[in-house]
Amino acid sequence: MALPSSTPETGQDLLFDRSGRTQWRLGFDRAAGWLLPLLFLVAIIPILDLVYYVGAQALPTLSLAVITNTNPRDPYALGVPIESTVEVMLWATAVAVALGLFGGVATAEFLGERAAGWMRMSANLLVGTPSVVLGYFGYFALVLGLGWGLSFVAGATTLAFFMTPYIFRVTDLAYSSIPRPIREAALGAGARPYQYVVKVAAPIAFPQILNGVFLAVAIGVGETAPIVLTSTHSVIVPPTLFSPVTFLTAAIWLNFSQPPGPALALAFQAAFLVLIVVVALNIVVRIISARYQKRLEGLYQ
Amino acid sequence: MSATPTPDTGASREPLPPPASGPPDLEVRTGSFRPSHLIPFVPALVPTALLIAIVVELLISSKFTNFGLAFWGPHWIPSPSTGAPTFGIAVFITGSFLTAIPALLLALLIGIGIAVASTSYLPRWLTRWLDPFVDLLAGIPSIVYGIWGYLLVAPFFGTVINPVIYHNFHWVPGFGAPAPAVEGVGLPVAIFILMLMALPITTLLIRDALRAVPRDLWEAGLGLGATRWETTRRVAIPYAMRGIVSAGFLGFGRAFGETVMVAMVLNVVPAFPLNFYSGTSTMAAEMFTQLDSAYGNGQFLAALSEMALVLLAISLVVNIVGRRLISRFATYDVPGL
Numbered sequence: 112m113a114l115p116s117s118t119p120e121t122g123q124d125l126l127f128d129r130s131g132r133t134q135w136r137l138g139f140d141r142a143a144g145w146l147l148p149l150l151f152l153v154a155i156i157p158i159l160d161l162v163y164y165v166g167a168q169a170l171p172t173l174s175l176a177v178i179t180n181t182n183p184r185d186p187y188a189l190g191v192p193i194e195s196t197v198e199v200m201l202w203a204t205a206v207a208v209a210l211g212l213f214g215g216v217a218t219a220e221f222l223g224e225r226a227a228g229w230m231r232m233s234a235n236l237l238v239g240t241p242s243v244v245l246g247y248f249g250y251f252a253l254v255l256g257l258g259w260g261l262s263f264v265a266g267a268t269t270l271a272f273f274m275t276p277y278i279f280r281v282t283d284l285a286y287s288s289i290p291r292p293i294r295e296a297a298l299g300a301g302a303r304p305y306q307y308v309v310k311v312a313a314p315i316a317f318p319q320i321l322n323g324v325f326l327a328v329a330i331g332v333g334e335t336a337p338i339v340l341t342s343t344h345s346v347i348v349p350p351t352l353f354s355p356v357t358f359l360t361a362a363i364w365l366n367f368s369q370p371p372g373p374a375l376a377l378a379f380q381a382a383f384l385v386l387i388v389v390v391a392l393n394i395v396v397r398i399i400s401a402r403y404q405k406r407l408e409g410l411y412q
Numbered sequence: 413m414s415a416t417p418t419p420d421t422g423a424s425r426e427p428l429p430p431p432a433s434g435p436p437d438l439e440v441r442t443g444s445f446r447p448s449h450l451i452p453f454v455p456a457l458v459p460t461a462l463l464i465a466i467v468v469e470l471l472i473s474s475k476f477t478n479f480g481l482a483f484w485g486p487h488w489i490p491s492p493s494t495g496a497p498t499f500g501i502a503v504f505i506t507g508s509f510l511t512a513i514p515a516l517l518l519a520l521l522i523g524i525g526i527a528v529a530s531t532s533y534l535p536r537w538l539t540r541w542l543d544p545f546v547d548l549l550a551g552i553p554s555i556v557y558g559i560w561g562y563l564l565v566a567p568f569f570g571t572v573i574n575p576v577i578y579h580n581f582h583w584v585p586g587f588g589a590p591a592p593a594v595e596g597v598g599l600p601v602a603i604f605i606l607m608l609m610a611l612p613i614t615t616l617l618i619r620d621a622l623r624a625v626p627r628d629l630w631e632a633g634l635g636l637g638a639t640r641w642e643t644t645r646r647v648a649i650p651y652a653m654r655g656i657v658s659a660g661f662l663g664f665g666r667a668f669g670e671t672v673m674v675a676m677v678l679n680v681v682p683a684f685p686l687n688f689y690s691g692t693s694t695m696a697a698e699m700f701t702q703l704d705s706a707y708g709n710g711q712f713l714a715a716l717s718e719m720a721l722v723l724l725a726i727s728l729v730v731n732i733v734g735r736r737l738i739s740r741f742a743t744y745d746v747p748g749l
Binding site for chain 1: 452453454455456457458459460462463465466469470472473522525526528529533534542544545546547548549551552553554555556557558559560562563564608611612615639640641642662665666668669670671672676696699700703716717720723724727728730731732734735
């Protein structure tokens with residue numbers, strides 16, 4: 112016997128409720144399905160607009176001659192901030208890797224759960240610390256406290272402190288997420304802890320740590336406050352550790368409010384270079400990260 | 413001993429040592445304690461030590477100067493022509509909240525919308541391409557936001573958006589005269605770009621929280637005849653509430669501490685805003701722009717350090733609350749998270 116598809120008294124549809132309320136509910140759901148994805152435009156339009164605007168302003172004046180121009184008598188030579196940035200980043204990355212890498216390994220491998228939790232929380236809080244506060248720390252502790260003055264070494268070290276927690280967290284995560292059986296196998300086969308850390312775990316953790324270093328470099332290159340507060344403007348590449356140093360972002364900060372001219376052009380060129388480096392590093396980080404996840408999943412099988 | 417192995421009968425084994433009295437010695441691997449065993453623990457202290465060093469150094473550089481109640485007052489006159497300087501940070505605290513809270517609310521609303529679209533409505537192949545755009549917003553340096561905001565977005569606000577708001581809402585208190593300037597720098601631009609900067613954090617955390625909703629719950633909701641929207645609204649979002657609140661705190665932390673971008677587009681002046689379109693100052697922006705002028709002025713430097721401590725304290729509290737709400741993060745790949 113077939114089921115009745117409607118009640119004889121009212122004629123209301125039992126299988127398909129066609130009342131106004133249901134129509135409204137379905138219509139609302141459908142409308143949400145079309146309207147909510149439009150919110151992606153709030154993110155996508157600004158990002159494309161920003162990249163296009165900075166690129167359109169910078170590219171016409173950008174050439175190899177401009178990039179390699181380190182003439183000390185030209186106050187708007189782009190080569191000086193580029194070279195200074197590379198040097199500062201080398202110093203800052205070296206210090207940050209030294210602190211973050213050893214710290215992360217030690218936290219993941221040698222600390223108890225409770226102490227490691229404290230360290231991780233501290234690293235997270237450092238990431239959440241406003242960059243201007245770190246700049247102040249660098250200014251008071253390094254520039255004034257240690258008497259380094261507004262200098263390359265003060266600026267680069269402050270930047271290193273800024274980058275350290277990122278490298279720390281990634282190293283800690285990379286070592287902590289190595290499958291436990293691998294660790295047990297290594298230690299059970301008689302490896303000393305440091306042998307496990309260096310010979311067994313390091314090759315597995317390496318891609319992710321490298322990833323963290325890239326991320327930290329991307330963040331450091333784009334940071335302004337720590338270096339502007341702890342160093343002062345210079346039109347030459349610093350000859351000594353204690354000379355003032357400029358930075359790509361510092362060049363933007365100095366020149367962004369100038370009228371159109373060589374100063375503003377320098378700001379845009381610097382902004383474009385920073386943007387390209389940062390976006391490229393971010394994309395590389397995502398690609399490596401996705402591959403590493405697959406590899407790590409493979410380890411579990 | 414012959415060359416051919418003989419089966420081990422056990423008879424040739426040495427006798428077992430007599431059983432030791434007391435608990436067995438478990439220190440096989442590490443041996444007895446030596447001070448050098450502490451060496452691995454030293455580098456592990458880096459983050460906590462750095463955090464403590466920051467607080468201690470700021471305390472020292474403030475020289476524990478007591479500015480009294482005036483420190484929380486509205487008068488910030490670091491170098492007056494006559495009389496003693498006054499250091500009151502009420503303007504900057506107000507400015508920080510006045511920019512960060514609207515930006516956060518916008519970022520939360522839009523973030524929830526994007527996250528819901530991404531988890532409930534759009535197909536996977538599409539979100540794989542769209543989600544990275546949102547995450548990329550986090551990677552853009554704040555100074556690049558600043559130059560873009562100062563030269564492109566601010567004039568747009570000054571010539572298009574602010575006049576429209578002024579024209580239609582000038583009777584609302586706070587939105588009236590003085591009329592907005594065409595340069596456009598001021599609160600609306602700062603709030604808009606802060607929203608963009610907080611958006612990736614809120615979106616990512618909410619997306620994670622929604623993805624963590626068990627599949628059973630989704631299926632139960634849909635199976636009972638609820639639409640996707642109703643399932644999201646009544647099942648998934650309540651389940652993910654902790655993640656959403658945490659997104660609010662961490663997004664607020666990001667917007668609250670933002671320095672360079674705000675210093676560029678807010679039209680920084682150490683005064684309460686006259687109206688919606690005018691400039692004011694935030695703690696971070698004021699600290700960033702005033703350190704130069706404080707050089708050699710002990711009281712000024714002390715006041716700035718104490719302001720840094722206030723900013724740090726608020727950031728720490730907000731971050732601790734935000735982090736405690738969720739047990740773990742899906743990714744460290746997004747800057748600032």
